[in-house]
Amino acid sequence: MDKEVDPAVLAVINEKRLMGEKRTPVEIIAKMGVFEAREKASEHAWLATGDNVIATLWAEFVSIGTGGRWFYLESLDTQRRLSGGERSALQIQRAKDRLGLLKRTLDAGQGLRAVLQTNRIAIADLETDKAAKVSTRVPDDQEWHIARWDADERIAVLVRGARGWLPSDADMQAARARGGVPAAAPEAPAGQFSREEVQAAALDYLTRHFAGYGYKAENVSAQKLGYDIEVTDKKGNTLLKLAVKGTATGMNGFQLTGEERACAKRGDPWRLAVVTDAIGPAAQHKLYKPSEIDSAPGLEPLLA
Incomplete structure:
Protein backbone atom coordinates (compact mmCIF):
# COMPACT_ATOMS: atom_id res chain seq x y z
CA MET A 1 0.00 0.00 0.00
CA GLY A 180 9.46 -7.83 9.42
CA VAL A 181 12.55 -9.84 8.44
CA PRO A 182 12.78 -12.72 10.92
CA ALA A 183 15.90 -13.12 13.00
CA ALA A 184 18.14 -16.03 12.10
CA ALA A 185 17.02 -19.31 13.59
CA PRO A 186 19.64 -20.91 15.81
CA GLU A 187 21.94 -23.27 13.96
CA ALA A 188 21.68 -26.95 14.70
CA PRO A 189 24.86 -28.19 16.35
CA ALA A 190 27.30 -29.82 13.95
CA GLY A 191 26.83 -33.55 13.88
CA GLN A 192 23.19 -33.43 14.96
CA PHE A 193 22.18 -34.83 11.58
CA SER A 194 23.62 -37.93 9.98
CA ARG A 195 25.01 -38.14 6.46
CA GLU A 196 21.98 -40.23 5.51
CA GLU A 197 19.56 -37.55 6.79
CA VAL A 198 21.37 -34.80 4.87
CA GLN A 199 21.35 -36.89 1.69
CA ALA A 200 17.65 -37.70 2.10
CA ALA A 201 16.89 -33.99 2.52
CA ALA A 202 18.87 -33.17 -0.64
CA LEU A 203 16.98 -35.81 -2.64
CA ASP A 204 13.64 -34.55 -1.33
CA TYR A 205 14.57 -30.92 -2.13
CA LEU A 206 15.51 -31.68 -5.75
CA THR A 207 12.52 -33.94 -6.31
CA ARG A 208 10.18 -31.16 -5.20
CA HIS A 209 12.14 -28.53 -7.12
CA PHE A 210 11.76 -30.21 -10.51
CA ALA A 211 8.21 -31.36 -9.78
CA GLY A 212 7.39 -27.69 -9.19
CA TYR A 213 8.23 -27.04 -12.85
CA GLY A 214 5.97 -29.82 -14.08
CA TYR A 215 8.66 -32.46 -14.60
CA LYS A 216 8.72 -36.00 -13.22
CA ALA A 217 11.65 -36.47 -10.85
CA GLU A 218 12.09 -40.12 -9.88
CA ASN A 219 14.39 -41.20 -7.05
CA VAL A 220 16.36 -44.17 -8.43
CA SER A 221 19.22 -44.06 -5.92
CA ALA A 222 18.51 -47.58 -4.67
CA GLN A 223 19.32 -48.97 -8.13
CA LYS A 224 22.98 -47.85 -8.01
CA LEU A 225 22.91 -46.58 -11.60
CA GLY A 226 25.53 -43.87 -11.14
CA TYR A 227 22.88 -41.24 -10.52
CA ASP A 228 20.11 -40.68 -7.97
CA ILE A 229 17.30 -38.78 -9.69
CA GLU A 230 16.05 -39.10 -13.25
CA VAL A 231 14.17 -36.05 -14.53
CA THR A 232 11.78 -36.61 -17.44
CA ASP A 233 9.30 -34.44 -19.31
CA LYS A 234 5.61 -35.15 -19.82
CA LYS A 235 6.40 -37.30 -22.87
CA GLY A 236 8.79 -39.47 -20.86
CA ASN A 237 11.95 -38.06 -22.42
CA THR A 238 14.93 -38.10 -20.05
CA LEU A 239 16.20 -34.57 -19.46
CA LEU A 240 18.67 -35.06 -16.60
CA LYS A 241 20.35 -37.82 -14.65
CA LEU A 242 21.40 -36.27 -11.35
CA ALA A 243 24.04 -37.59 -8.99
CA VAL A 244 22.91 -35.81 -5.83
CA LYS A 245 25.18 -34.70 -2.99
CA GLY A 246 23.83 -32.88 0.06
CA THR A 247 25.91 -30.69 2.37
CA ALA A 248 25.18 -29.07 5.73
CA THR A 249 26.95 -27.20 8.51
CA GLY A 250 29.97 -29.26 9.54
CA MET A 251 29.36 -31.68 6.68
CA ASN A 252 30.55 -29.93 3.52
CA GLY A 253 32.60 -32.68 1.86
CA PHE A 254 31.39 -35.48 -0.40
CA GLN A 255 32.72 -38.14 -2.75
CA LEU A 256 31.67 -39.56 -6.10
CA THR A 257 31.39 -43.32 -6.32
CA GLY A 258 33.02 -45.33 -9.07
CA GLU A 259 29.59 -45.83 -10.70
CA GLU A 260 28.94 -42.08 -10.65
CA ARG A 261 32.30 -41.27 -12.25
CA ALA A 262 31.74 -43.94 -14.90
CA CYS A 263 28.30 -42.52 -15.66
CA ALA A 264 29.75 -39.01 -15.81
CA LYS A 265 32.22 -40.13 -18.49
CA ARG A 266 29.29 -41.14 -20.69
CA GLY A 267 28.26 -37.48 -20.75
CA ASP A 268 24.84 -35.87 -21.16
CA PRO A 269 22.34 -35.85 -19.59
CA TRP A 270 24.35 -36.71 -16.43
CA ARG A 271 24.94 -33.89 -13.94
CA LEU A 272 26.36 -33.57 -10.44
CA ALA A 273 23.77 -31.78 -8.28
CA VAL A 274 25.16 -30.29 -5.07
CA VAL A 275 22.54 -29.13 -2.55
CA THR A 276 23.97 -26.77 0.07
CA ASP A 277 22.28 -26.33 3.47
CA ALA A 278 20.21 -29.35 2.45
CA ILE A 279 18.66 -29.80 5.88
CA GLY A 280 18.08 -26.10 6.60
CA PRO A 281 15.62 -23.44 5.45
CA ALA A 282 17.90 -21.89 2.80
CA ALA A 283 18.68 -24.94 0.67
CA GLN A 284 20.16 -24.13 -2.73
CA HIS A 285 21.52 -26.29 -5.52
CA LYS A 286 23.97 -26.06 -8.38
CA LEU A 287 24.45 -28.42 -11.31
CA TYR A 288 27.86 -29.39 -12.68
CA LYS A 289 28.54 -30.89 -16.10
CA PRO A 290 30.87 -33.90 -16.25
CA SER A 291 33.73 -31.62 -17.34
CA GLU A 292 33.15 -29.39 -14.29
CA ILE A 293 32.88 -31.92 -11.46
CA ASP A 294 36.51 -31.68 -10.31
CA SER A 295 35.99 -27.96 -9.58
CA ALA A 296 32.87 -28.54 -7.48
CA PRO A 297 33.44 -27.17 -3.95
CA GLY A 298 33.54 -29.97 -1.38
CA LEU A 299 34.46 -32.80 -3.75
CA GLU A 300 36.90 -35.15 -2.07
CA PRO A 301 39.08 -37.73 -3.89
CA LEU A 302 37.76 -41.26 -4.05
CA LEU A 303 39.58 -43.42 -1.54
CA ALA A 304 41.19 -46.62 -2.80
Missing part, protein backbone atom coordinates in the same frame (compact mmCIF):
# COMPACT_ATOMS: atom_id res chain seq x y z
CA ASP A 2 1.27 3.47 -0.88
CA LYS A 3 1.12 4.70 2.71
CA GLU A 4 3.72 2.08 3.67
CA VAL A 5 6.23 3.24 1.03
CA ASP A 6 9.06 5.69 1.79
CA PRO A 7 8.17 9.06 0.17
CA ALA A 8 11.39 9.13 -1.90
CA VAL A 9 10.66 5.70 -3.32
CA LEU A 10 7.01 6.53 -3.93
CA ALA A 11 8.03 9.67 -5.84
CA VAL A 12 10.09 7.60 -8.28
CA ILE A 13 7.25 5.10 -8.71
CA ASN A 14 4.72 7.85 -9.36
CA GLU A 15 7.01 9.54 -11.89
CA LYS A 16 7.48 6.26 -13.77
CA ARG A 17 3.77 5.57 -13.61
CA LEU A 18 2.80 9.00 -14.96
CA MET A 19 5.53 9.38 -17.58
CA GLY A 20 5.66 5.85 -18.95
CA GLU A 21 3.31 3.94 -21.18
CA LYS A 22 0.37 2.33 -19.44
CA ARG A 23 1.08 -1.39 -19.16
CA THR A 24 -0.29 -4.19 -17.04
CA PRO A 25 2.04 -5.99 -14.58
CA VAL A 26 2.27 -8.89 -17.06
CA GLU A 27 3.10 -6.59 -19.98
CA ILE A 28 5.86 -4.94 -17.97
CA ILE A 29 7.81 -8.12 -17.32
CA ALA A 30 7.14 -9.33 -20.89
CA LYS A 31 8.65 -6.09 -22.20
CA MET A 32 11.71 -6.74 -20.01
CA GLY A 33 12.29 -10.09 -21.71
CA VAL A 34 10.39 -12.65 -19.61
CA PHE A 35 9.12 -15.49 -21.80
CA GLU A 36 5.61 -16.79 -21.08
CA ALA A 37 5.10 -13.81 -18.80
CA ARG A 38 1.39 -14.46 -18.33
CA GLU A 39 1.99 -17.99 -17.05
CA LYS A 40 4.78 -16.77 -14.76
CA ALA A 41 3.07 -13.61 -13.52
CA SER A 42 2.62 -14.95 -9.97
CA GLU A 43 6.34 -15.68 -9.55
CA HIS A 44 8.59 -13.21 -7.75
CA ALA A 45 11.73 -13.45 -9.90
CA TRP A 46 12.42 -14.39 -13.49
CA LEU A 47 15.28 -15.34 -15.81
CA ALA A 48 14.85 -13.15 -18.89
CA THR A 49 16.55 -12.97 -22.26
CA GLY A 50 20.30 -12.58 -22.17
CA ASP A 51 20.44 -14.46 -18.84
CA ASN A 52 19.24 -11.30 -17.09
CA VAL A 53 17.60 -11.77 -13.71
CA ILE A 54 14.55 -9.67 -12.88
CA ALA A 55 13.17 -9.58 -9.35
CA THR A 56 10.14 -8.02 -7.75
CA LEU A 57 11.03 -5.66 -4.92
CA TRP A 58 8.11 -4.74 -2.71
CA ALA A 59 8.36 -0.97 -2.51
CA GLU A 60 7.04 -1.06 1.04
CA PHE A 61 10.30 -2.75 2.07
CA VAL A 62 12.76 -0.54 0.17
CA SER A 63 14.74 1.44 2.74
CA ILE A 64 16.78 4.65 2.42
CA GLY A 65 20.22 4.54 4.01
CA THR A 66 23.15 6.90 4.45
CA GLY A 67 23.53 9.38 1.60
CA GLY A 68 20.11 8.53 0.24
CA ARG A 69 21.15 5.08 -1.01
CA TRP A 70 18.35 2.59 -1.52
CA PHE A 71 18.65 -0.94 -0.16
CA TYR A 72 16.42 -3.95 0.37
CA LEU A 73 16.69 -6.76 2.91
CA GLU A 74 15.96 -10.22 1.56
CA SER A 75 15.23 -12.98 4.05
CA LEU A 76 16.97 -16.27 3.25
CA ASP A 77 14.47 -18.16 5.39
CA THR A 78 12.26 -19.90 2.85
CA GLN A 79 10.11 -21.61 5.48
CA ARG A 80 8.60 -18.60 7.24
CA ARG A 81 6.61 -15.65 5.95
CA LEU A 82 7.83 -12.15 6.70
CA SER A 83 4.81 -11.57 8.92
CA GLY A 84 5.43 -14.84 10.76
CA GLY A 85 3.91 -18.26 10.32
CA GLU A 86 4.79 -21.19 8.09
CA ARG A 87 4.67 -20.97 4.30
CA SER A 88 2.79 -23.45 2.16
CA ALA A 89 4.71 -25.87 -0.07
CA LEU A 90 4.07 -23.66 -3.12
CA GLN A 91 5.20 -20.54 -1.27
CA ILE A 92 8.36 -22.31 -0.11
CA GLN A 93 9.15 -23.38 -3.68
CA ARG A 94 8.62 -19.85 -5.02
CA ALA A 95 10.87 -18.45 -2.30
CA LYS A 96 13.60 -20.98 -3.12
CA ASP A 97 13.34 -20.29 -6.84
CA ARG A 98 13.66 -16.55 -6.21
CA LEU A 99 16.69 -16.99 -3.95
CA GLY A 100 18.25 -19.29 -6.53
CA LEU A 101 18.06 -16.57 -9.17
CA LEU A 102 19.37 -13.89 -6.80
CA LYS A 103 22.28 -16.15 -5.80
CA ARG A 104 22.98 -16.73 -9.48
CA THR A 105 23.68 -13.01 -9.97
CA LEU A 106 25.98 -12.97 -6.93
CA ASP A 107 27.98 -15.98 -8.13
CA ALA A 108 28.31 -14.47 -11.61
CA GLY A 109 29.22 -11.00 -10.34
CA GLN A 110 26.25 -9.57 -12.21
CA GLY A 111 23.62 -7.02 -11.37
CA LEU A 112 19.87 -7.51 -11.63
CA ARG A 113 16.86 -5.60 -12.87
CA ALA A 114 14.13 -4.72 -10.41
CA VAL A 115 10.44 -4.09 -10.74
CA LEU A 116 9.12 -1.97 -7.89
CA GLN A 117 5.73 -3.15 -6.76
CA THR A 118 3.08 -1.83 -4.42
CA ASN A 119 0.05 -3.85 -3.40
CA ARG A 120 -3.59 -3.23 -2.66
CA ILE A 121 -3.41 -4.78 0.80
CA ALA A 122 -0.99 -4.45 3.69
CA ILE A 123 2.31 -6.14 2.82
CA ALA A 124 2.12 -8.38 5.90
CA ASP A 125 -1.03 -10.00 4.45
CA LEU A 126 0.32 -10.46 0.94
CA GLU A 127 1.12 -14.18 1.08
CA THR A 128 -1.99 -15.25 2.97
CA ASP A 129 -4.63 -13.27 1.05
CA LYS A 130 -5.56 -15.19 -2.11
CA ALA A 131 -7.37 -12.11 -3.41
CA ALA A 132 -4.25 -9.93 -3.16
CA LYS A 133 -3.74 -7.80 -6.28
CA VAL A 134 -0.81 -5.77 -7.55
CA SER A 135 -1.50 -2.05 -7.22
CA THR A 136 1.48 -0.71 -9.17
CA ARG A 137 4.46 -2.35 -10.84
CA VAL A 138 7.11 -0.24 -12.57
CA PRO A 139 10.59 -1.15 -13.88
CA ASP A 140 13.45 0.56 -12.08
CA ASP A 141 15.90 2.21 -14.48
CA GLN A 142 18.83 1.75 -12.11
CA GLU A 143 20.58 -1.59 -11.69
CA TRP A 144 20.59 -3.40 -8.35
CA HIS A 145 23.14 -5.88 -7.04
CA ILE A 146 23.68 -8.26 -4.12
CA ALA A 147 26.01 -6.38 -1.78
CA ARG A 148 25.97 -8.98 0.99
CA TRP A 149 24.84 -12.59 1.33
CA ASP A 150 25.01 -13.86 4.90
CA ALA A 151 23.89 -17.47 5.24
CA ASP A 152 24.50 -17.42 9.00
CA GLU A 153 22.23 -14.42 9.54
CA ARG A 154 19.78 -15.66 6.89
CA ILE A 155 19.86 -12.29 5.15
CA ALA A 156 20.89 -10.79 1.82
CA VAL A 157 21.32 -7.08 1.16
CA LEU A 158 20.33 -5.74 -2.25
CA VAL A 159 21.65 -2.27 -3.10
CA ARG A 160 20.58 0.11 -5.85
CA GLY A 161 23.27 1.79 -7.92
CA ALA A 162 27.06 1.68 -7.72
CA ARG A 163 28.88 -1.04 -5.82
CA GLY A 164 31.04 -0.50 -2.74
CA TRP A 165 28.37 0.71 -0.32
CA LEU A 166 26.64 -1.11 2.53
CA PRO A 167 23.97 0.16 4.95
CA SER A 168 25.06 0.88 8.53
CA ASP A 169 24.08 -1.33 11.45
CA ALA A 170 21.45 1.24 12.43
CA ASP A 171 20.07 1.25 8.88
CA MET A 172 19.93 -2.54 8.93
CA GLN A 173 18.15 -2.68 12.27
CA ALA A 174 15.54 -0.20 11.10
CA ALA A 175 15.07 -2.10 7.83
CA ARG A 176 14.59 -5.38 9.70
CA ALA A 177 11.83 -3.82 11.75
CA ARG A 178 10.28 -2.17 8.68
CA GLY A 179 10.24 -5.37 6.66
